[in-house]
Amino acid sequence: MYYKIISTGKHNELLWENQAINDIKAFMQAVSVTYGLDFKLVFKKNSKYVKVVLLDAHPRETDNWRAEFQFRTCGKNNGGIFLKFIRFPVRLQGKGLGTYCVNWLEDLANKYGFKYIVFSAYNSADGFWRKLGYQYSNNEEFIQELYFSN
Structure with missing residues (x-):
């Protein structure tokens, strides 16, 4: 998994x-203006899940291959x-x-005081993620601590 330590602050769940x-809506408006894409936003508070699907009228795309940006809280x-x-x-791209x-x-x-961002990625994207300062770890204990701890 790739990861990047973001903050040493305290996460503010209520905020x-x-x-x-x-903040998410403002971001999507900026994407819409800058890149000419419309969007559909799914925000499920109870599961801390955010799904942003960037839409445009390109006829070759299907519902399962649109631009997509999806994240949730973890750890x-x-x-x-x-x-x-x-x-x-x-x-x-x-x-x-x-x-x-x-x-x-x-x-x-x-x-919002989140301590890190963690994810899996294709090997072909390794250069992109490293350029942005992300590190790769296959250390099971470290991954368990970041992602799966509750």
Whole structure:
């Protein structure tokens, strides 16, 4: 798994639950203006799950291969963020959209006191993630501590 330590601050669960949706909506509006994509946002408070599907009218895309950015809280006291998906069709790659999304997620994590971001990624994306300061670990104990602890 890849990971990046974001903050040593204390996660504020109440602030996250009450204000994060506004930050997420503002982010999506910025993506819409900057990249010309509409979006569908799914935010399930109880599961701490956020799914953003970026939409456009490109006819070759199907519902299962749209630009997607999905994350949720994880770990002990929901102190981390698990990035479930960040994927874009080839025609949207190389335009800075992935970097924009990751930088925004890091800012969000820092604002709300999340300690880290963790995720799995394809080997072909290793250079992208390392360029953004992420590290790879296959240490089972470390991964358990980050992701699975409750």
